[in-house]
Amino acid sequence: MAHPSLRRGYEGVAVAVPVTVPYRRYATEGAHWFLGQAVKALVESSGIDKADIDGLAVSSFSLVPDTAVGVTQHLGLSPRWLDHLPTGGASGVMALRRAARAVQAGDANVVACVAADTNHVDSFRQTLGGFSQFARDATYPYGSGGPNSVFAMISAHYMRTFGAKREDFGRIAVSQRANALMNPNALFKKPLTLDEYMAAKAISEPLHLFDCVMPCAGADAFLVMSEARARDLGLPYAQVRGAIERHNAYADDPIMVRGGWRMDREDLYAMAGVRPDAIDFIQTYDDYPVVVMMHFEDLGFCDKGEGPAFVREKRLTWDGDFPNNTSGGQLSVGQAGAAGGFLGMVEALRQLTGAAGERSVPNAATGLVCGFGMVTYDRCLCTGAVILGAPT
Amino acid sequence: MTMPLMRPKRKNPVLRTPQINLPPGSRGRVALGLTAAAAQGRFALQTCEDCGAVQYPPREACHRCLSPRLRWREQSGAGRLLATTTLHHSNDLYFRERLPWRLGMVQLDAGPSVMAHLHGAVGDDAQRVRLGARLDRAGQAVLIAFPIEDEAHMADDPMLREMTSDPKFRKVLVTDGKTAVGQALVKALVKAGADIVWTGHAEPWKKLPGMDELARLPQVSLVPLDVTNGRSVTELAGEIGGKVDIVINNAEVHRGFGIAARRGTDVARAEMDVNYLGLLRLAQEFGPPLKGRAADGVTHASAWVNLLSIYALSNFPPHGTFSASKAAAYSLAQCLRAEMRPAGIRVINVFPGPIDEEWNQQLPPPKLAPAALANAVVKALRDGVEDVYPGDVAQEWLERWRDDPKVLERELALNGG
Numbered sequence: 001m002a003h004p005s006l007r008r009g010y011e012g013v014a015v016a017v018p019v020t021v022p023y024r025r026y027a028t029e030g031a032h033w034f035l036g037q038a039v040k041a042l043v044e045s046s047g048i049d050k051a052d053i054d055g056l057a058v059s060s061f062s063l064v065p066d067t068a069v070g071v072t073q074h075l076g077l078s079p080r081w082l083d084h085l086p087t088g089g090a091s092g093v094m095a096l097r098r099a100a101r102a103v104q105a106g107d108a109n110v111v112a113c114v115a116a117d118t119n120h121v122d123s124f125r126q127t128l129g130g131f132s133q134f135a136r137d138a139t140y141p142y143g144s145g146g147p148n149s150v151f152a153m154i155s156a157h158y159m160r161t162f163g164a165k166r167e168d169f170g171r172i173a174v175s176q177r178a179n180a181l182m183n184p185n186a187l188f189k190k191p192l193t194l195d196e197y198m199a200a201k202a203i204s205e206p207l208h209l210f211d212c213v214m215p216c217a218g219a220d221a222f223l224v225m226s227e228a229r230a231r232d233l234g235l236p237y238a239q240v241r242g243a244i245e246r247h248n249a250y251a252d253d254p255i256m257v258r259g260g261w262r263m264d265r266e267d268l269y270a271m272a273g274v275r276p277d278a279i280d281f282i283q284t285y286d287d288y289p290v291v292v293m294m295h296f297e298d299l300g301f302c303d304k305g306e307g308p309a310f311v312r313e314k315r316l317t318w319d320g321d322f323p324n325n326t327s328g329g330q331l332s333v334g335q336a337g338a339a340g341g342f343l344g345m346v347e348a349l350r351q352l353t354g355a356a357g358e359r360s361v362p363n364a365a366t367g368l369v370c371g372f373g374m375v376t377y378d379r380c381l382c383t384g385a386v387i388l389g390a391p392t
Numbered sequence: 393m394t395m396p397l398m399r400p401k402r403k404n405p406v407l408r409t410p411q412i413n414l415p416p417g418s419r420g421r422v423a424l425g426l427t428a429a430a431a432q433g434r435f436a437l438q439t440c441e442d443c444g445a446v447q448y449p450p451r452e453a454c455h456r457c458l459s460p461r462l463r464w465r466e467q468s469g470a471g472r473l474l475a476t477t478t479l480h481h482s483n484d485l486y487f488r489e490r491l492p493w494r495l496g497m498v499q500l501d502a503g504p505s506v507m508a509h510l511h512g513a514v515g516d517d518a519q520r521v522r523l524g525a526r527l528d529r530a531g532q533a534v535l536i537a538f539p540i541e542d543e544a545h546m547a548d549d550p551m552l553r554e555m556t557s558d559p560k561f562r563k564v565l566v567t568d569g570k571t572a573v574g575q576a577l578v579k580a581l582v583k584a585g586a587d588i589v590w591t592g593h594a595e596p597w598k599k600l601p602g603m604d605e606l607a608r609l610p611q612v613s614l615v616p617l618d619v620t621n622g623r624s625v626t627e628l629a630g631e632i633g634g635k636v637d638i639v640i641n642n643a644e645v646h647r648g649f650g651i652a653a654r655r656g657t658d659v660a661r662a663e664m665d666v667n668y669l670g671l672l673r674l675a676q677e678f679g680p681p682l683k684g685r686a687a688d689g690v691t692h693a694s695a696w697v698n699l700l701s702i703y704a705l706s707n708f709p710p711h712g713t714f715s716a717s718k719a720a721a722y723s724l725a726q727c728l729r730a731e732m733r734p735a736g737i738r739v740i741n742v743f744p745g746p747i748d749e750e751w752n753q754q755l756p757p758p759k760l761a762p763a764a765l766a767n768a769v770v771k772a773l774r775d776g777v778e779d780v781y782p783g784d785v786a787q788e789w790l791e792r793w794r795d796d797p798k799v800l801e802r803e804l805a806l807n808g809g
Contacts, residue, residue, distance in 0.1 A: 125483040129416050137423035138449035141416045141534055142507050143493045144484030145477075150507075152477035153497045160475070160518070202480040251455075254499035255474045377449060378497065378505055 009271055010240035013100040014230035015388065016223050017046045018346035018355065023187055023218035023334045027118045031062040032074050034116035034336075038219035039075055042112055046223060046235060055081035055108030055224075057099055059091035059115040059338040061127060081108035088338050089285045089373030090245065091115055092220075092345040093384030097243045099224035109225060116219030117337025124215040132376035139377060145204050147287065147375045148212055152204035154256045154379070155290040159206060161257065162305040166206060168312065169289035170197040172324070173210045173331050175316035176286065180328025182318065182359035187216055187334040210331070211288055218336030220346045227391070236353035238388040241366070242271030245384035259291075259372060260383035262298035269300070272366075272387040276300045279387070280364040281323040281351060283344025285372035286331050291380070292324065295370055299385065318359040326351060326359055344369045345386075352390045365390045394513050397548035399561055399587075400690050412686035412736045413485040417530030422450040425464045430525035430533035431778035436464040437502065448504040469523035471500040473537060476516045486529070490554070496537050498523055508535040512549045526555050527776050529686075529736040547774055550690075556776035557638060557695035557738055560585035565636045567592040567617060567674065568643040570600045572749050572762040573699065577640060580766035582611045584774075587691070590632055592617030592643065619643045619670030629677035637691055639678050640769065642699040643670050646751040650712025660713040667717035668724060671698065675728050683735035695773055696732060697740045698725045702786040704743060705793050706800050729778070740772050745785025758784050 019041035021034050035058065043050050056079040058068035066074070068084035081102045085091040092115065099111035128146040130136060143149055158164055174194050180186035192210060200209035223235075230237040244267055249260030261268075269275055276299065284295040293307030301322075302310040314322035327333055327347040330340045348367040350356040371384035419427065422438075429436035439446050440454035441461035453460055476496040482488045494510040498521055506523065514521055514537050521537040528534045536552070547558050559581050566581070568574045569591035581589050591606060593614045606612050615632065618624040619641075645666040647659050675696075685693035703715035704722035722741065729739035746752040748759035760783035768782035781790045792800045 128483055129418065133420055134449040136416075137419050139507050140484075141528065141530075141532065142509060143479045143487050143495050144416060144482045145479050145487075145495075146483060148481070149477050149479055149495055152479075153475035153495070153507075156477060156516075157475035157497070202478070204481065205478045207477075254505045255497055378507060 007267055007271055010100045010104070010243065012227050013103055013240050014225055014227040014235070014237035015096060015240060015349060016225065016230050016235045016237035016353070017042055018222050018349035018353075019045055019220070020185055020346060021116065021219035022185055023216045023336050025119070025187060025214070025216050025334070026121055027217035028120070029118055029217075031060045031116055031118045032066070032071065034118060034217065034219040035060065035063075035071055035114055036075055038114045038116055038221040039077070039112055042114075042221050042223055047233060048110055048223070050077070053077060053110050053112045054079050055099060055102055055111030057083040057085060057095040057111060057113045059085040059087065059095060059341060060117050061086070061088070061337050062117045062119075062123060079108065081111065087341070087373050087382050089287060089341040089380070090371035090382030090384045091338055091341040091373065092343075093243065093341075093369060093371035093386050094245055094382070096224060096240065096345065096386055097245060097384070100240050100243070103224055103226055109229065111224040112221060113224060113342070114219065114221040115339040115342040117217060117339055119215050119217040119337065132374075134377035135375075148204040148207055150375055150378055151288040151290065152207045155211075155288065156206050157255050158257065158290050158293070162308060164290070164293065164308040166198060166208075167194065168293070168308040169211060170194050171311045172286070172289040172292050172316060173197055175320070176325045176329045177332045178317045179326050179359055180332030182357070183327050183333060186328040186332050187214065188328070188332045207288065213287060213330040213335035213340070216334035216336050218334070218339050220336070220339045220342035222342070222346055222349055236355070237391065238349055238352040239391055241274070241387040241389045242268045243384070243386040244268045245371070245382065247383075248381050249383065256379035257294075258304065259294050259298045259380070261295065261370065261385050265298070265300050265385075268385055268387060272389075274366060274387065278366055279368045280366050281326055281348070281361045282368045282370070283325055283327075283348050284329070284370050285341070285344065286325055286329040287335070287340070287372065289331075291372060295372075299368065299370070318361055323361045326356065326361060341371055341373055344371075348388050352388055393543060394545040394549050396545040397553070397560060397690065403689065409685060410687045412529070413489060414530040414734070414736055415486040415528050416484060417532050419532055420450070422452055425450060426525060427527070427531075427533040429464055429466070430527055433775055433777040434466050435469050435523065435525040435535075436466050437504070438462045439465040446500070446502040446504060448506050467500070467502055467523075469500070471498045471521055471523055473498055473514065473519050473521045474505070476510060493551075496521075498537050506535050508537045509551055511536055511538045511546065511552060513539045513543055513546065526552070527738065527778065528555050531733045531738065553690060557773040558584075559638065559770060559773055561587050561691050562637040562694070563588040563590070563635050563691070564638040564640060565590045565592070565632065565678070567619060567639070567641045569593055569603060569606055569614065571642070573747060573765055574642050575602045575606060576762035576766035577642060577769060578606055578609070578612060580763070580770045582609055584770045586611060588613060590615045590636070592619075594618040594643075619673060620665045622673050625673045625677045629681065633678050633681040634685070636678060636682065637685070637693045638695045638697070638773065639674065639682065640697040640699070641671055641674055644699060646711070646714050648711055648714075648751065648754070650709045660716070663713055663717040664720065667714075668720040671721050671724055671728070675724075679728070679732065682737055683732065686736040693737060695738045695740055696728065697742060697769055697773070700725065700741050700743050702743045702745045702781065702789045705789065706797060706804060708804055738776065738778065740769075740778055740780065742769060742772065742780045742782065743786055743790070745783045745789060760785070
C-alpha cells in the first residue's frame with residue numbers, strides 16, 4: 001500500500017459546471033447525440049468557447065465501434081489531451097483523477113469529462129453477452145441474467161454472513177426514492193414505501209425489482225480546470241481534497257464481501273486531512289443496495305458486517321443525518337449506462353456549489369463520491385473515491 | 393431429492409410444436425478447451441505448467457506467474473457452494489422459456505470460484521458439492537454443481553434432462569437390427585426405458601437369428617429399412633420421421649483386407665454405399681424432422697448416434713477399405729454435427745475398437761462385446777457427450793493417436809496394430 005506522504009495532492013484544481021442531458025427510458029438517437037448535447041451544455045453553462053476545451057475524457061459503452069478520438073472529429077474538437085475510460089461505474093472518479101493531473105501538469109487547461117449512453121429498446125440485452133471475455137465464456141451462458149445474477153449471489157452470501165435482511169436493503173432504496181422526488185431529472189416520480197419494496201416481484205432471488213437499476217439513455221458531464229481559471233470565469237466550483245482508485249482488489253476472496261476502497265481509504269482521508277465523520281454527504285455507486293452497504297463499511301463509516309445496523313440507525317435522505325445519493329441515485333434516477341458513473345459526481349458538484357435546489361444538504365461543505373464498475377466475471381473490478389470540498 | 397420423470401401425456405396434435413432457442417453459444421477460442429473436454433465426458437480446467445495454479449475463467453496467461461504454458465487437466469470438481477440465486481428474469485429467450493432457473497457460486501478446492509448451474513438435488517444452504525462439465529443445448533460446455541452423493545432419479549432433473557439425451561420415454565430408431573451390435577442396442581434401449589425402438593430390417597423376408605426375440609419385446613417395432621436404397625429411407629422417414637427422438641445409425645458393411653489382396657472395387661463400393669452414403673441418405677431424410685422437434689416437451693428430439701470405428705482415425709491396413717469408409721463417415725458426421733448443432737440436436741460419434749463379431753474372427757482379443765458397446769451408447773446419451781471410444785483397444789489407440797498420429801500410422805503399417 002502506498003504511503004500517504006508519497007501521494008501528491010490535487011491543490012489548485014477546480015471541478016465545475018455539472019451538466020445533465022435529461023435521462024429518457026429509451027432513445028432512438030445514438031451515443032454521439034448525447035455526447036454532443038452534453039458538450040454543448042458545458043459550453044453554454046460555462047461561457048467557455050468550444051475551441052478552448054483542450055482536454056477530453058469520454059466514457060460510453062454504446063459509442064462502439066468509436067472511441068474518444070472518434071468523438072473529437074464527430075464534435076469538431078481538437079484537444080491536446082485525450083482519455084477514453086471504458087470503466088462504467090468507476091469512470092467519473094477515474095476521469096476526474098486523470099483530468100486533475102493533466103491540469104496540474106499543464107497538459108490541458110480545460111478538460112471536459114463526459115459520460116453518455118443511449119438505450120435502444122434491445123441494446124441492454126445486446127450489451128450483456130459481449131460485455132467481457134469472461135462474461136461471454138463464464139457467466140452469460142448461465143441464465144443470461146447479467147449483473148443481476150452475480151449480485152444476487154453476492155447479496156445472498158452477504159445476508160447469510162452478516163445477517164442483513166431484505167428490509168435493510170429496502171431502507172436504502174426507499175430513502176433514495178424520497179431523494180429522487182426532489183430531482184426533476186429522476187425517471188421515477190412516485191414515492192416508494194418499504195411495503196411496496198418488499199412486495200415487488202423477484203428478479204434474481206434475493207434481488208427483487210427495486211434492488212435493480214433501470215437502464216436508460218442520458219449523459220452527465222463536468223469541467224476540470226485550474227482554480228484560477230474558474231475564478232476568472234466566475235464559475236462556482238469544488239476542490240479535490242483526495243482521490244483513490246483500485247482495480248481487481250481482494251482477488252482471492254472467493255466471493256465479493258469487500259471493495260477496493262478498503263485498501264486505499266487511509267490514503268484518501270490522509271490526503272483530505274479529514275476523517276469519515278467530517279463527510280457531509282456521500283454519493284455511493286448504487287448498482288445494488290448491498291454494494292451501498294459495502295461502501296459504508298469499506299470507506300470506514302462502520303465496521304465490516306455492521307452495514308445492516310448502520311442503515312437501521314441512520315436516516316439516509318438528503319435531510320437526514322447521513323445523506324446518501326441525494327439525487328435519488330441510479331436506483332431511482334435511472335442508469336444511463338456509463339453516465340451512471342458520473343451521476344454521483346455531478347450531484348456532489350451541485351450540492352457543493354449551491355445548485356441542488358430543494359434537495360440541498362444543509363451546510364454541505366465536504367462530500368464523498370464513489371465509483372464502482374465493471375462486472376467482467378463474478379464481481380466489480382474497479383473502485384474509486386474522491387473527496388470534494390467547497391472552496392476554502 | 394429428484395422427482396422421477398412421469399411418462400408424458402400423448403402430444404396434442406392440434407398444438408403448435410415450439411421451436412428451439414439455444415442458450416448463448418459464443419465462446420472464445422481458449423474457452424473451447426472446456427468444451428473439448430466436456431464433449432468427451434471430462435471436467436478439465438486450465439492448469440499452469442510452471443506454478444501449478446488452476447484457473448477459471450480460461451485465460452491466455454497464468455494469472456499468478458504469467459506463464460503462457462497452460463494445460464487442460466482433469467479436475468475432481470470437489471468444492472463448496474458459497475451462494476445461490478433463482479432467476480425469475482432472463483435476457484435470453486432460451487432461459488426465459490425455462491424460468492425459474494437456479495445458479496450457484498462454487499469455490500473449487502483447486503482454487504477458483506465458478507458460476508454453475510445447479511442440479512435440483514443441491515439446495516440453497518452452504519454445502520459441499522461436486523462440479524461437473526456438460527454440453528448444453530448449444531453444444532458448449534457449462535458447469536453444473538451436483539450433490540456429493542448420487543441419489544435416485546438424478547438424470548430426471550429437468551435442467552439435466554434438457555442437456556442430455558436420456559432414452560427414458562423417448563422414441564428411438566436403430567437402423568440395423570440384424571447384427572449382434574444392433575440387437576444389443578435395441579435391448580439396452582428397452583432396458584433404459586425407451587418408449588418405442590423402431591428396428592431397421594433391410595431384408596424382411598430373411599429369417600435372421602435373434603429377430604424373433606426382438607420382435608417379442610412390446611417396445612420394439614421392426615421396420616423395413618435398406619440404407620443403400622434412397623426410396624426405402626424416404627418411405628420410412630415419411631412414416632416415422634416426425635416421431636423419432638433419437639437416431640442410432642449402426643448399419644455397416646465390414647469386410648477384411650486392404651488394396652492388394654482383393655481385385656476390383658465391388659466390396660469397397662458396398663462399404664462406402666452403406667457406411668458413408670447410408671449415413672448421408674439417412675441424414676437427409678431424418679435430419680430435418682429431428683431438427684423440427686428439438687423443443688417438443690420433455691421427450692424432445694435430442695440426438696443422432698453414428699457407429700464409426702477407431703479405424704476412422706488412422707487406417708488399419710488389414711481392414712483397409714473398411715477403415716477408409718469409416719474415415720469418410722467420420723468426416724460426414726462432423727458435417728452433420730455442424731448442421732444439427734444450431735437446432736440443439738447432439739451428434740454422438742462412437743469409435744469402438746474391434747467388436748467381438750464374425751468379421752473380426754481373426755483378430756486377437758481384447759475385443760469389445762456387443763452388449764458393452766450398447767451400454768456405452770446408452771451412457772453417452774445419458775451423459776450428453778459427443779465422442780465415445782468404448783473398450784480398451786479404442787482407448788489405447790486414442791491415446792497413441794493423440795500422442796502422435798504419425799507414429800501410430802507407422803506402427804499400424806509395420807505390425808497391423
